[in-house]
Amino acid sequence: MEESLSWQKKNIIKIRDYKVPTEIEKPDGENLRDQIEPWLTALCQSEHLSLLTGAGISNAVHFIATGSAGAGMSQINLSVFKDEILKKSKESSERAGRGSEPNIEDQIRTINDLIKGLDVFLCNSSEETHKEFLDKLKTLKSELEEGIKEFSNNVLQAESNIVTSAKDEAAEYLMNFLLSFASRIATRERLNLFTINYDRVLEFGAELAGLHLIDRFVGSISPIFRSSRLNIDLHYNPPGIRGEPRYLEGVVNFTKLHGSIDWSEKDGIVRRFALPYGAADITTYNIDGGSLMIYPNSSKDRETSEYPYVELFRDFASSVIRPNSTVLTYGYSFGDDHINRVLADMLTIPSTHLVIMAFEDTGDRIQNFYKKAKRPVQITLLIGNHFGDLKTLVDHYLPKPAIDRTTYKMADLLRARGVNSKISNELEKEEKAEDHE
Secondary structure, eight states: OTTTTTTTTEEEESSSSSOOOOOSOOOHHHHHHHHHHHHHHTTTHHHHHHHHEOOOHHHHHHHHHHOOOOOOOOOOOOOSHHHHHHHHHHHHHHTTTTOOOOOOOOOHHHHHHHHHHHHHHHHOOOOOTTTTHHHHHHHHHHHHHHHHHHHHHHHHHHHHHHHSSOHHHHHHHHHHHHHHOOOOOOTSEEEEEOOOOOHHHHHHHHHHHHOOEEOEEEESSSOOOOOSSSOOOOOOOOTTOOSSEEEOOSSEEEETTTEEEEEETTTEEEEEEEOOTTOOOOGGGGOOOEEEEEEEEOSSSSHHHTHHHHHHHHHHHHHSSSSOOOOOOOOOOOOOHHHHHHHHHHHTTTTTTEEEESSOOOOGGGHHHHHHTGGGGGGGEETTTTTTTTIIIIIIIIITTTTTTHHHHHHHHHHHTOOHHHHHHHHHHHHHHHHOO
């Protein structure tokens, strides 16, 4: 199809068999599986594998559980500087390529800039000189704090809706989605899992799937964020076997690029406090009164406002900008410039590949990134309400978990007995793909 045409409301595919982005009017999972699943399986055998998720994964799980989308990005209700903040928030959204409809992040960013400016302007003013501005500044800070708490409680409500749903398939599909990428064989580097979400949907799925998440937090009672990123991993000693310890299966390096609703900062220290999944009110558990670390939340000065996010983005760049690296995105709308720049830089390395899976190309942002990157050979596209549907992806297209040894043993037995089965044929294709890599 012509690249000038919008991809919105269309099912777009571009893999090895489709040299250019192609619209599929009536996609059939059974027929397309033989083309897509082996291709994704081969890509997931890359030396370095990363998965980047956005709001789409949380909305998909919430929709399966409840039939409705999850917590949105609605704005904070303000009583002061409302028109000025709205105007600058729109400009912020447009600069990021998200159009003229700002979200809560644009609003928080603008409010923070205004608070910093007013703090400078009023630093030597007496209460009598600029009483009106001082009152407005106090009100603005209070409304920002309350707005963030309200937003966090909405996120918690969405978590509660998932965990209390009578439908088990939401958790099952989430687990299978994560296992498709996380169950790497021991000779490959661990999956690097990145998310820009504030909720704990991925942590919830990982816990149900038995995955071990390794992040920058150290400690058990009140984990503290550490600036140094140590190469920590999990090993075990097989009974009766001497030699080097073996890697434990199901271990994932995990990074929340925009922070989390259970992170708080106080006195320059970022902690993860004990917040039950789907709790009713966040203020009940953030007992130390620390500032919630939701990007780009307010902080006292420039240094703390960049910390710990600058460390997290550094982890992201160092993990993906490497030779023989594959990055898969799901539910990420390409509305964050700082992330898009890293992905574009990664594609300058010829041996890297980017797989974009999305339910919708909102605002043509994915198409614009694709055109701007100018690396069509290194980009795979699976876009639309068919390819971006979580159930369809898991049932038809995503790779089979690499640690499913039972299936491999059964296929070996069938081949040894001369039985030409579909399972053995599929596994032969996977083995050839691994050997080719």
